[in-house]
Amino acid sequence: xxxxxxxxxxxxxxxxFAIFIFGSxxxxxxxxxxxxxxxxxxxxxxxWKFSFRSIFNWLIPFNALGWKKNPVLTVVxxxxxxxxxxxxxLLSAHIIxxxxxxxxxxxSLSDSTADIMTILVIAACAFFAGRRLYQxxxxxxxxxxxxxxxxxxxxxxxxxxxxxxxxxxYQVMVIxxxxxxxxxxxxxxxxxxxxxxxxxxxxxxxxxxxxxxRKAKDW
Amino acid sequence: MGIQDRLIEDVGLxxxxxxxxxxxxxxxxxxxxxxxxxxxxxxxxxICLRCGMCTEACxxxxxxxxxxxxxxxxxxxxxxxxxxxxxxxxxxxxxxNMAQIAYSECNLCRRCVHFCPVGVDTAYMMITMRRICHxxxxxxxxxxxxxxxxxxTFNQMWVKDDxxxxxxxxxxxxxxxxxxxxxxxxxxxxxxxxxxxxxPEPKFRTQLIYQAAAILxxxxxxxxxxxxxxxxxxxxxxxxxxxxxxxxxxxKHFESAQKLKVKRIVMGECxxxxxxxxxxxxxxxxxxxxxxxxxxxxxxxxxxLTQGKIKLVSKYPxxxxxxxxxxxxxxxxxxxxxxxxxxxxVDGEIVETASNREHNLCCSAGGGVINCGPPFKNSRxxxxxxxxxxxxxTGVKTIIAPCHNCHGGLxxxxxxxxLGMDIKFLGDIxxxxxxxxxx
Numbered sequence: 001x002x003x004x005x006x007x008x009x010x011x012x013x014x015x016x017f018a019i020f021i022f023g024s025x026x027x028x029x030x031x032x033x034x035x036x037x038x039x040x041x042x043x044x045x046x047x048w049k050f051s052f053r054s055i056f057n058w059l060i061p062f063n064a065l066g067w068k069k070n071p072v073l074t075v076v077x078x079x080x081x082x083x084x085x086x087x088x089x090l091l092s093a094h095i096i097x098x099x100x101x102x103x104x105x106x107x108s109l110s111d112s113t114a115d116i117m118t119i120l121v122i123a124a125c126a127f128f129a130g131r132r133l134y135q136x137x138x139x140x141x142x143x144x145x146x147x148x149x150x151x152x153x154x155x156x157x158x159x160x161x162x163x164x165x166x167x168x169x170y171q172v173m174v175i176x177x178x179x180x181x182x183x184x185x186x187x188x189x190x191x192x193x194x195x196x197x198x199x200x201x202x203x204x205x206x207x208x209x210x211x212x213x214r215k216a217k218d219w
Numbered sequence: 220m221g222i223q224d225r226l227i228e229d230v231g232l233x234x235x236x237x238x239x240x241x242x243x244x245x246x247x248x249x250x251x252x253x254x255x256x257x258x259x260x261x262x263x264x265x266i267c268l269r270c271g272m273c274t275e276a277c278x279x280x281x282x283x284x285x286x287x288x289x290x291x292x293x294x295x296x297x298x299x300x301x302x303x304x305x306x307x308x309x310x311x312x313x314x315x316n317m318a319q320i321a322y323s324e325c326n327l328c329r330r331c332v333h334f335c336p337v338g339v340d341t342a343y344m345m346i347t348m349r350r351i352c353h354x355x356x357x358x359x360x361x362x363x364x365x366x367x368x369x370x371x372t373f374n375q376m377w378v379k380d381d382x383x384x385x386x387x388x389x390x391x392x393x394x395x396x397x398x399x400x401x402x403x404x405x406x407x408x409x410x411x412x413x414x415x416x417x418x419p420e421p422k423f424r425t426q427l428i429y430q431a432a433a434i435l436x437x438x439x440x441x442x443x444x445x446x447x448x449x450x451x452x453x454x455x456x457x458x459x460x461x462x463x464x465x466x467x468x469x470x471k472h473f474e475s476a477q478k479l480k481v482k483r484i485v486m487g488e489c490x491x492x493x494x495x496x497x498x499x500x501x502x503x504x505x506x507x508x509x510x511x512x513x514x515x516x517x518x519x520x521x522x523x524l525t526q527g528k529i530k531l532v533s534k535y536p537x538x539x540x541x542x543x544x545x546x547x548x549x550x551x552x553x554x555x556x557x558x559x560x561x562x563x564x565v566d567g568e569i570v571e572t573a574s575n576r577e578h579n580l581c582c583s584a585g586g587g588v589i590n591c592g593p594p595f596k597n598s599r600x601x602x603x604x605x606x607x608x609x610x611x612x613t614g615v616k617t618i619i620a621p622c623h624n625c626h627g628g629l630x631x632x633x634x635x636x637x638l639g640m641d642i643k644f645l646g647d648i649x650x651x652x653x654x655x656x657x658x
Contacts, residue, residue, distance in 0.1 A: 069276075
């Protein structure tokens with residue numbers, strides 16, 4: 001068991017971060033090269049001011065028309081993304097592991113706050129799953145990829161929650177948790193999770209077109 | 220539910236798919252995807268999260284009892300999404316379905332852009348689907364006829380060269396009863412304003428040319444119209460997917476203005492032609508912006524009225540509501556100027572529809588949909604139900620719509636949903652209310 005634990009928390013973490021970092025660099029560079037080759041007519045209109053104007057306006061909850069018209073989804077989406085990103089980075093257990101390895105540490109959430117945030121992520125995933133099953137427009141759109149990324153995003157939190165509360169076999173659960181986390185990190189560049197970085201550019205592009213050419217807001 | 224249950228018989232689509240095989244389809248699809256698209260399509264296809272946020276944006280969805288197959292992302296899924304998922308290999312029958320969705324169930328109005336957090340441009344996906352259909356020879360017959368006319372005559376309505384100048388002279392002569400020294404100056408070099416129209420004006424809306432001439436004459440504008448092809452600023456090829464022809468049309472239009480060394484082009488009250496000139500056709504022809512300044516009538520009328528070049532003897536009785544055409548408001552930010560012009564012209568308030576300015580609901584006619592002709596008319600007008608509800612809720616009797624497609628679409632909508640409303644161009648009102656020059 002310790003052998004497996006050491007493997008998933010050691011080499012496998014290195015491997016998944018390497019896949020994430022180099023995979024992301026590869027995806028970004030190859031996408032940029034493709035854009036330069038084939039989308040010159042789009043790139044020509046990219047504009048820093050209007051890019052940031054669009055990104056900024058879409059980051060504000062209930063600012064864009066889409067957020068206003070989907071209020072429940074908006075709340076869940078913001079809570080989900082904030083908790084999804086903040087919990088693992090600010091979790092004391094994660095910070096202790098890093099401190100033991102590298103001697104660096106930073107501010108952490110209290111365990112009870114992190115626990116609530118974990119529950120929020122799991123609840124949000126359940127909400128997303130419910131929409132995919134029961135809301136007819138979303139059900140029509142849903143593909144296997146959508147279930148895959150939902151599972152990839154939910155599993156580290158479900159396993160983390162179970163491990164923290166020592167439900168079922170703790171050792172198995174911790175290993176499952178680390179494994180799920182590794183899968184998520186490595187999957188980012190190669191699944192729909194890539195919206196994490198590509199959405200910045202698609203948002204910036206449509207913002208540039210609307211700001212510079214169409215002289216209208218895009219939110 | 221679904222496209223199979225609402226197929227419309229169109230001879231252009233039917234004949235087109237009858238010539239196809241799966242091999243031909245795959246070859247053409249992949250030629251377009253690999254040759255003409257790149258990171259933009261790839262990124263959109265990859266990062267659309269199928270969240271359904273755009274669903275509520277679409278008037279087709281809102282007007283069809285919330286049928287999920289009309290949602291923007293659903294239309295992408297059923298068209299280019301299916302092609303990408305299958306490596307371009309689909310059956311001719313599937314191409315028929317895709318063509319009907321792309322040509323007749325999306326107006327390319329881009330309202331859904333305001334709903335998508337990751338910035339997917341559904342209109343781009345739909346126009347790419349139309350491009351593929353064009354290359355496959357599967358286009359609705361009526362709009363293809365206008366594209367053929369563009370190819371043969373450089374105008375949309377088969378207007379012959381002599382008919383064009385005859386029509387202008389006929390309108391000039393008519394107008395001289397009312398304005399004795401009015402001229403429609405043809406090919407006047409170095410004029411301040413080159414006035415361009417869409418071909419339906421000389422074909423069957425000649426009163427719009429009369430009105431424009433009356434307004435330009437009254438405002439003492441130094442203006443001209445070209446006597447030769449290039450005068451039509453419209454562009455159905457942009458909507459059929461015939462981009463080669465779209466580029467030729469825009470080049471012809473700009474070169475016609477350049478040849479006359481005019482200072483700027485002023486366009487009539489048209490939306491799609493404006494889109495073609497400032498946003499789409501210019502790019503294909505290699506101009507980042509445009510080589511000759513182009514001013515839409517809304518902006519031009521705003522100048523004339525605020526600079527006192529046109530004075531009013533009366534005001535049009537309000538209250539009124541207005542239609543924000545997607546291509547000039549969501550597409551070119553003229554919403555404020557449009558309202559300024561209306562405030563000057565109308566005695567009474569502007570009652571806004573529930574969705575307005577950039578967030579306006581589409582008239583369901585633009586993007587080439589009305590040009591697909593009678594076979595698709597019922598489905599087009601049915602998709603305007605959400606708009607009709609908003610118009611009825613304003614409780615007013617007049618809609619101001621400064622766009623030919625909006626005008627045509629709303630005309631059908633007012634009839635079908637028995638709204639009992641009049642639809643006016645700005646030019647109609649200016650012509651009616653302006654102070655005439657002393658004879």
